[in-house]
Amino acid sequence: MRAKFSRRHLLWLAPLAAFAVAGFAARTMAPPSELDLALSKSTEHGLYVASLATEQSPIPVGTIHSWTVKVTTADGKPADGIAIAINGGMPQHGHGLPTKPEVTSDLGEGRHLIEGMKFNMTGWWTLTVSINGPRGGDKATFNLVL
Ligand SMILES: [Cu+2]
Structure with a gap:
C-alpha cells in the first residue's frame, strides 16, 4: 500500500521535476556560439x-x-x-x-x-x-x- 502511494506521487512529481529542470536550463542556457557581436x-x-x-x-x-x-x-x-x-x-x-x-x-x-x-x-x-x-x-x- 505504501509503495503504491509513493509511486503515484512520483508520477505527479516527474513532469513537475522535468519542468523545473527545463526552466532552470533555459535561465542558465549559454548564448549561441556563433553570435555576431558587432556593434x-x-x-x-x-x-x-x-x-x-x-x-x-x-x-x-x-x-x-x-x-x-x-x-x-x-x-x-x-x-x-x-x-x-x-x-x-x-x-x-x-x-x-x-x-x-x-x-x-x-x-x-x-x-x-x-x-x-x-x-x-x-x-x-x-x-x-x-x-x-x-x-x-x-x-x-x-x-x-x-
Ligand atoms: Cu533574462
Whole structure:
C-alpha cells in the first residue's frame, strides 16, 4: 500500500521535476556560439548603418546608463530627419528590457543619445535599433553578451 502511494506521487512529481529542470536550463542556457557581436552594422534593407556605443566598460548589469547610436546613410553621411526607437530583450528568456530606453538628443554628425538603458541580468541580450526617416524605415539588431 505504501509503495503504491509513493509511486503515484512520483508520477505527479516527474513532469513537475522535468519542468523545473527545463526552466532552470533555459535561465542558465549559454548564448549561441556563433553570435555576431558587432556593434556597427548595416540595417536589414541596407538603408542605413547603425553603430552603438557606450562609455561604460564593462557594460553594467543592474544600473541605468546611457548609450549613443550613430546612424549614417549607406554611403557614410549622417542620416538627418530620422526617428529612432530602441527595443531589446533576452531571446532565451522571453522577456524584454526592464526599462524603456529613448533617444533623447541629437548630438550631431548622426550621433544620438540613448538614455534609460538597463540590463537586469547577465546573458545574451539583443538590442534592436529601428529607424524611420525620409529614406524609409529599417532596423538592425545587435547582440550583447553580459
Ligand atoms: Cu533574462
